Amino acid sequence: MGIEDDEPLDKLFPALIECFGVIICGYAAGRIGVITPQQSKGLATFVGTFSLPSLIFMSLATLDLSSVCWYFLLSILVSKAIVFTSVLLITLLVTRPVDPGKAGLYAIFCTQSNDFAIGFPIILSAYGKSHPEFVSYLYLLAPVSLVMLNPIGFVLMEIGKMKSRGGGTSYQLLKSTVTNIATNPVVFMTALGIAGNFIFRHNVPTALAGLLNVFGSAFTASALFLLGLHMVGKVQTLQGTALIVPGILITVKELMLPVVVREVTSLILHASSVNSSASTDMSNYGFLYGTLPAAPGVFVYATSYALDVDLIASAMVACTFLSAPLMFVSAKMVSVSNLSPTDFFPTLEKFDFDLSIAGLVACLWLLALFIGLGKFKKFPQRITLFLIISQMVGCIGILVGYIGVPNIGYIKYSLVTFGNFSSSLWAACLAVTMVLIESRNFAFLKKIQPAFIGLSWGIPLLFVARV
Structure with missing residues (x-):
């Protein structure tokens, strides 16, 4: 594999600078008061209600589902399930008194990635030309956590909430869990986008596509800027012993999950009919996907259930900024491991x-x-x-x-x-x-x-x- 084959990961460094530069601008704007909390709520409404749903629908409605490698999606599900279960069981074993709510929240933190605000621009820059289908995979990977793993965490958080209140009914538990899933715009638009794919045969009408593309094109900058705004007031919590638990969670999310994803993906794809070259590319993509920071939605869950709000805020901020060098270093390590001996030393010197x-x-x-x-x-x-x-x-x-x-x-x-x-x-x-x-x-x-x-x-x- 020569240096020219490494082009997608070579584009990662400028993509990281762009993404985190916009995040820092958003944080600075919120910190000095250029944008007030009330104004940021309006931006959040635009991003969550108009821009992101439009982007998800267009990406899935125009995706050729016959070209999707379903073994890769299975690999991500198995990988996240392994990490989710491990964090869940360890938290239940070491926490005294036993707190199922914390176990569910920590497991969600370690497996739910910021697929759209950070993942989309980075994957688009790195793989947009060489593997454009990898960008569309993000919209299929998001429901892996939101529909299949997060409900387990929601159930545990509801159990913890009922336990602190003195009990509750099974109907309330089921109703709360189903509501959380059904009202999630990502889940709803994923289902609608797949339905639109069959209805329009992945060829959305020009008028509708033009309208949705206008909203979708505004997503990247708006989402990154909004992420920076949301960090205002949370950086001060990053100090002292308050960083011990967030440090462990970040280690699992940024180091353990990528390794598990890469190894599981490699095993499953090699055991299937996927050819060796595609298997390597998807394993590397899975590794990069695993290094994406935790999603801001985890902080929303922590706030809703009043569970370790300050801790999750600290972990989310630290995880977001630590993910940049980790993604860069990890991508370079992956690319170097696949180089031929003649290209190894020049690439290593550049790195x-x-x-x-x-x-x-x-x-x-x-x-x-x-x-x-x-x-x-x-x-x-x-x-x-x-x-x-x-x-x-x-x-x-x-x-x-x-x-x-x-x-x-x-x-x-x-x-x-x-x-x-x-x-x-x-x-x-x-x-x-x-x-x-x-x-x-x-x-x-x-x-x-x-x-x-x-x-x-x-x-x-x-x-x-x-x-």
Whole structure:
């Protein structure tokens, strides 16, 4: 597989910049008060009532269902069911007292992706030309969670709600669950779009198609901007021990789910009649799909049932922004694993270059914060500052190699080796420092600081000098 075959995933980086740039603009507009909460409600009504339903209907009504790989949809269902069940059972086992509502909510969070606001523009940019059917798959994948898995979570949340109120009837439980499913616009428009596909034979009349396309074309920017608006007021909750449970949920959603999706998809497609090339493409697509962040609808569920509202808000915000680098890194890992030996090293060097730029920007930002706020004066933070400096040296070493100056290879090797080696040592020293804080006083820590400097910077420097 050559570099030209990797073109879809090469488009992921600019697509991520576009998507998260619009999200940040929406957050900034809401933060400084350019758009009020009342105005954002109007935008939410437009997106949810007109733009998204139009987009779903047109995509499904014009889709050639005979070309759909139903084994792939089965793979996504099995993958999500595995993760959903695992989160559900583990939450029920570790939560005391047992809370079925939390178990259902956490399971939904880990399996329901933001398929449309973030997934649609990213998949469209990455696969719009090479595999246009992958974009349409999003509208078939969304009901996998909404119709088949989420009802289990709704039942558990209703049971938890009734338990806190002192009980309820089975009729109320059934009525609430059916209502939640039937009133969901995604579920309704999915059914209507498939019906329209048979009625119009995936050829929607020109007048109707023109009207719906106008509404649908406004979805991408509006949805991303609205997502940024919804994050206002939720970023402040991202601190301290309140991040422990969200961190676990995000790990499951962003790391465990993509791996499970890729492996299950690969197994099922290889066992079916799908050819090897299509199986690989769909496995990679499934992996990228799994890295999409959790849907904002989970926060709506948490608010409706009064379950860990602040926790889910923190998890949703963190998951959204962490998904960007994870999607980029994951996509590159997938593409590199499929390259031929001759294309492997050039692609790896390009990837290393991109990461070094991002790492250098992050290091400079952290240095400005540490120095500007005076954080480096405290001992534990000072160790972190030294770690940041070492990381920055390593990033500079990678970038120096692209200058094109004669005999630059030794300088690049020295900076990269020193930066990587010292970063590992400083990370170990930081761990030792955190342990000693609990058993020793700060006077003792200041005494051993020169030893840390000699170990973490002296040894790498001697190693590089000898080479």
